[in-house]
Structures are given as structure tokens and as C-alpha cells.
Amino acid sequence: xELIFKIAWRNILRHKGKSLVIxxxxxxxxxxxxxxxxxxxxxxxxxSENIINSFMGHMVILAGKERSDNVLFKIYGKSVAPIYNFxxxxxxxxxxxxxxxxxxxxxxxALILNxxxxxxxxxxxxVDFKAYRQMFPDSFDIIEGRFPKENEHGVLIPxxxxxxxxxxxxxxxxxxxxxxxxxxxxxxxxxxxxxLILKDQEVFMGARDDNATADVRVGxxxxxxxxxxxxxxxxxxxxxxxxxxxxxxxFSAYEKGESVPRESQALLNLDNSxxxxxxxxSAVVVADKKREEIKSFKPAVxxxxxxxxxxxxxxxLVFIKLWNGADLEEKASLLNKKLKEKNLDVRVVTWxxxxxxxxxxxxxxKGILFGFVIFLFLVAVIIIVNTLSMAALExxxxxxxxxxxxxxxxxxxxxxxxxxxxxxxxxxxxxIILGAVTVxxxxxxxxxxxNDMLQLLYGGDVLxxxxxxxxxxxxxxxxALVTVASVIYPVHIAKxxxxxxxxxxx
Amino acid sequence: xxxxxxxxxxxxxxxxxxxxxxxRGVDFVVxxxxxxxxxxxxxxxxxxxxxxxxxxxxxxxGTVKVGxxxxxxxxxxxxxxxxxxxxxxxxxxxNLIPVxxxxxxxxxxxxxxxxxxxxxxxxxxxxLIEAVGLNDYxxxxxxxxxxxxxxxxxxxxxLVTKPDIVLADEPTANLDSVTGEQILTLMKAMNxxxxxxxxxxxxxxxxLKFAQKIVQLxxxxxxxxx
Numbered sequence: 001x002e003l004i005f006k007i008a009w010r011n012i013l014r015h016k017g018k019s020l021v022i023x024x025x026x027x028x029x030x031x032x033x034x035x036x037x038x039x040x041x042x043x044x045x046x047x048s049e050n051i052i053n054s055f056m057g058h059m060v061i062l063a064g065k066e067r068s069d070n071v072l073f074k075i076y077g078k079s080v081a082p083i084y085n086f087x088x089x090x091x092x093x094x095x096x097x098x099x100x101x102x103x104x105x106x107x108x109x110a111l112i113l114n115x116x117x118x119x120x121x122x123x124x125x126x127v128d129f130k131a132y133r134q135m136f137p138d139s140f141d142i143i144e145g146r147f148p149k150e151n152e153h154g155v156l157i158p159x160x161x162x163x164x165x166x167x168x169x170x171x172x173x174x175x176x177x178x179x180x181x182x183x184x185x186x187x188x189x190x191x192x193x194x195x196l197i198l199k200d201q202e203v204f205m206g207a208r209d210d211n212a213t214a215d216v217r218v219g220x221x222x223x224x225x226x227x228x229x230x231x232x233x234x235x236x237x238x239x240x241x242x243x244x245x246x247x248x249x250x251f252s253a254y255e256k257g258e259s260v261p262r263e264s265q266a267l268l269n270l271d272n273s274x275x276x277x278x279x280x281x282s283a284v285v286v287a288d289k290k291r292e293e294i295k296s297f298k299p300a301v302x303x304x305x306x307x308x309x310x311x312x313x314x315x316x317l318v319f320i321k322l323w324n325g326a327d328l329e330e331k332a333s334l335l336n337k338k339l340k341e342k343n344l345d346v347r348v349v350t351w352x353x354x355x356x357x358x359x360x361x362x363x364x365x366k367g368i369l370f371g372f373v374i375f376l377f378l379v380a381v382i383i384i385v386n387t388l389s390m391a392a393l394e395x396x397x398x399x400x401x402x403x404x405x406x407x408x409x410x411x412x413x414x415x416x417x418x419x420x421x422x423x424x425x426x427x428x429x430x431x432i433i434l435g436a437v438t439v440x441x442x443x444x445x446x447x448x449x450x451n452d453m454l455q456l457l458y459g460g461d462v463l464x465x466x467x468x469x470x471x472x473x474x475x476x477x478x479x480a481l482v483t484v485a486s487v488i489y490p491v492h493i494a495k496x497x498x499x500x501x502x503x504x505x506x
Numbered sequence: 507x508x509x510x511x512x513x514x515x516x517x518x519x520x521x522x523x524x525x526x527x528x529x530r531g532v533d534f535v536v537x538x539x540x541x542x543x544x545x546x547x548x549x550x551x552x553x554x555x556x557x558x559x560x561x562x563x564x565x566x567x568g569t570v571k572v573g574x575x576x577x578x579x580x581x582x583x584x585x586x587x588x589x590x591x592x593x594x595x596x597x598x599x600x601n602l603i604p605v606x607x608x609x610x611x612x613x614x615x616x617x618x619x620x621x622x623x624x625x626x627x628x629x630x631x632x633x634l635i636e637a638v639g640l641n642d643y644x645x646x647x648x649x650x651x652x653x654x655x656x657x658x659x660x661x662x663x664x665l666v667t668k669p670d671i672v673l674a675d676e677p678t679a680n681l682d683s684v685t686g687e688q689i690l691t692l693m694k695a696m697n698x699x700x701x702x703x704x705x706x707x708x709x710x711x712x713x714l715k716f717a718q719k720i721v722q723l724x725x726x727x728x729x730x731x732x
Contacts (some may be wrong), residue, residue, distance in 0.1 A: 005619045006610075011605055014604070400601075401595075401597065403562075403586065404595050404597075405595060405615045405618070406591070406619070407587050407618055411618065499560075499562035499595075503675070
């Protein structure tokens, strides 16, 4: 081997130009791959932390009859099945020492009804605001208005959703009694400043597969902006759970408390001018109402004589945060077992499954990057193959002579592999080292962004690439692959050079 | 004792659709320790004959025995092994490894054999370098040597494995007459000292005086064997 590496090294030095071309290609490939891996790993970590800490925790409980694990971003109109037995689930969760917090929520899509323009669409997250803040204390900033008081009815509108409302419905949403904050206007809204239609209330009508929904008017308490990944979370308007239940046509805690049959509740909620709706299949369907009728809606007014037990009503999901260190898959499996033993007809999935494509986003982007790098390396392989093949043909007398004096084909093969491996080791290794240094140095610059697409790539609002041993091994593996792929054809040429070829050249 | 036995050796080359016979039935034997010259005009089959004896080309028909081994039926790995252990080559154009110096070039076949210690390898290489008079050029690369010096390196390399046979195809063709004569004198001295069989081809009548035996070829057939 010493002889092979001696010849390989001296040949590299002898053909400096070719060696440099191959080396630069290998260096760039390894450098870009290492940085790319670092950014993707950082994104993966960022998105994971963001989803866990700001939106849905480590695990989520779904209703047993819910078909899909992906409940966060379901296709619009496909409703998430309700959970009616949270009180029993709560007991199981309270007894589990690995669980730090849990938060039952309503989560479904809704239509935004509007007397002045077309209907809009929204994702609703029905929560007990106090419990929500306790579980996700630092997920968003309130940029206008205020956070709702305990048991107060109202909605928090993300700035992202407000922009969408403006784009699709031409309405600028404000907190109750709020004024337009000029600096928060979108460029389009600024252009149309004089004619802005302002609203501080929203009428939501839940979107369920069975259409058994109602409309509910709620006041806007605040405009929020998520600290990161606003493009994802900004779709969700956060509504108090009771209004949410009413909009979705679920039993609310209030209804449970009063023990009034649901049909009767629907009748009681009907407006006097729409008595003919009493005779429809569903007394509360309003999807085909005319705008004039919508105008006559009254805000939901409710007097709570006694504190409500919110747990008694329907939810769709329960978000769970664990204490650090618990193994997610193992924990989900254990919890599923416990819930099954109690016949609670629910199941637990990890945040990755629950968040669907977002949870796998890093993996998808990593796949795309990998494809790009493979393409880059393929180009590199073609250039290297060409260069090495030319080198093999130029060295026919030398190789033929080696064969003549007794070098087996394996010696020639090893000599070519060694030459490429030395180049890959030096230049590719340098690329990996410099890439790793870049990845470790980048966070020191604290590069931040407010751009939604860049936040996606950063996995948050700060570029924080990380590199783990696996990624470095992956880069080394790719280099090895390139080396092997690059020498196959040149080795084939070199191995087929016979001593006779050397003599014929003479 | 015969070191080489050739019977009815034929070699055809295919040029397009035309078959060109290079050897048309050659029979002869070479005794161990011979210093044999193969002569003949260009195209007579000298190089082809040496190539087949040296296991770098294959016969179309006939048999060739090197020592006690029939080489015409061997595979590539086996003939390569024969070349390494039993045959030394001296080419017309010297053919050294450009990135290795004189000593490393001479050591090369020994390192391929992988059966000698580092010390033994160095000792044998240095002894031969001294014998061919290149002690002062031991660290020189081929590009830094004259044609005659390169051919001396090739001779040392051919002898370093102590082969049974050294084949030299026109070893003096690219050398001036004085240097050519020096090279043949050296080969002859090695032949006498090591008892190695030398077979060299030439069409230079001035070098024939060194030969113990001459085989003359014409149109692929032996016309004289003396």
C-alpha cells in the first residue's frame, strides 16, 4: 500500500492542473453539502422546538374515530372528530408523572361570514385562554389590543390571518375599540387607507363534515404575531373554547351545565326574523343565508351565573408537553396503552405525526438538498471520470510497463482508487472541515429574519445551523461514493491496458 | 537444460477483415544461460516472438514452455505472475515509472513480489544500481537521466528479481553506437555473472558479435538458427 500511495501522491503532484480541477470540485461539493446539512439540521431542530414549545407540545390525543393522524393542517373542510370524554382523559394525564402540561383544544376550520363582502375561511383553535398561556407562555406577541381575560369570550387574530382577511374580504380587522396602527398596515392596505372597511368583530360558522354548525359572533380582543413560523401558525385564530363549541355545533360546557337539550338550545338561539329556519333539517345551518339576514345576527350574549366546568364540553385534541428526557415514541405507546385500558376511545400520536407535512418538512427539504447535492456530485463525477479517463489513456506506456514487469490488474485499480481517494481525502476533507467551521461560526453572527420563507428555512427567526456526527459521516459517505463512482470507468480503462499496448505505443 | 521450448508457434493479427500472419510455425529451444539474439528485417516477427515468450502477447497456435510451465493456456493472473517471477523486460524506449527515482524504479518489481524485507529489497536494488554504474544518480528521476542511463536502470530493474530470462526488444535502437555497445557489454557481463538467459532482438549487425547464438527470422519463419 505504501508503494501505491507513493505513486498516487507523486502523480497528483505531477499533474497539478488536473488534480486541482478535481480537488476544487470535490471541495465545493463537500463544503456545500456540509453547510446544507447544518442548515437543515438546524431547521429540523428549530421547527421541532417551535412546534413543541409554541403550538402543540410533544404529543397530541385524538378521538378514536379520527381517521388521520395528521390533524393540524387537514384539508380545509375535513373536520377533526370531537372528544367528549376529556374529564376521564384528564384523570389519566394527571396521574402521569412524565407529563408536564396538557391542554385540551378545539381545532377545526370555519367560515368567516360577512355582511359586506364574500365569505372568508379560517382555522380555529378553541382554547381556555388562561390554560393556553400557561402551556405556551412565549409563543406570540400581542401587537394590537390585549390578551383576553379569564373566561372572556373573544378571539385573537394573527397578523398573518388579518392580512389574508384583507386580501380575500377587503376588511381590516381591529381589536375592539382599537384604532388602525399605521405601521401594521400591509402595503396594499396602506394604498387603500381612506377606504378601509374596519371591523372589530367576526362571525364564525364552523365547517364540519355533517354541516351541523352554527354561527357565532365574537369580539376581536387582540392582534397577535407568532414569534416564529408565522406563516404556519398565523392561519389559526385563537377563540375562546365556548364560542368555538357553539360555532362548531358541539355541546358546550354551558349547555351541559343547563342540561337543556341541544335542539332546544338551537331554537332558543334563533333570531326572531328567521323563524322559518325552525322547519329546516338543521335549525342552525346558515351557509346559504343572504347578506341582509347575516346583518340581523346578534352577538352571543351569555350570563354565567356560576363558574363553568369547561372540561365538560367537547374538544378535538389534547396537546401534551412532557418533562424533558422522556422518549416520545415509547411514551406515546405507554399512554395509548393506559387510555385503552380505560376504554376511552382516543389515541395518542407524536407531534411529528400530528403536524403532518410540517413535522416532516425538514426531512423533505433534506431530501431535496440531498437530490441537489447528488446532482452536483453527478456533474462532479462526470468531470472527474473524464479527467481520470484521459489520464489513464495518457499513461498507457507507464501502466503497460507496470503490467509487463508483473503488476496485477488489482495493483493498477488500487493505484487509481488511491489517487482519487487522496484527492477526495484532502480537498473533500478540507471542504467538510471548512463547512463545519462555517456552521459553528454562523450562529455567532445572530442572523435573524422576519421573512416567512426564510423563517421556514431557519426553523425559526434566527439562523442557527447545527452539525451532528451523523451529518459529518453522511458527508464522508457521499465523498466516498463520489470517489468510487469516479474511478469505476477510468479503472476499467486502466485495467484493460496490456503490456502489449505499451509496446505498440513504442 | 532448455529454459524455453517453442513448438509450431503461430501468430496471426487481424487488420480489418484481413488476417496477417506474423509467425507461421516457429520451432526452437533456448538453453538456460544463453545469450541469444533474434535478428531479421522489420516485420519479420522478432517483436512478436519476444512478446509471446514474455507472456505479453498470446499465440494463435502452438506451444511455448517457459521453464516447466506451458504458458499459452494460462489466464491473465497466471501470466502476470510468470512475468513477475521468471521474466525481466528491457524495452526499446526504456519505460520507467516517471514519478519514481532510480532506486525506486529498480525496487518496483521486488515490491510487487511482496516476499522480501525492506532491507533485502534495498540491498539488491543498490547492488544492481552499482553494477550498472548509476550510484551517483540514485535519487534522480527518469526525466533527469540520459537515454543510456535510463536503459541501465531498465537493465537493473529487469535483473533485480533474479529472473530466469531477460527479454530485450531492440535495447540499443534509441541509443548512440557507443552507449549501445556499453549496454550490451553490461548485459553480457550480467549474463555471465548471474547465468541469466538473455534474448534480445536487433537488426543492428554491430551488436551481433555479443551473441552466443543467433536466430534469424524472415516472414514469420526461422531461416537460420546457429
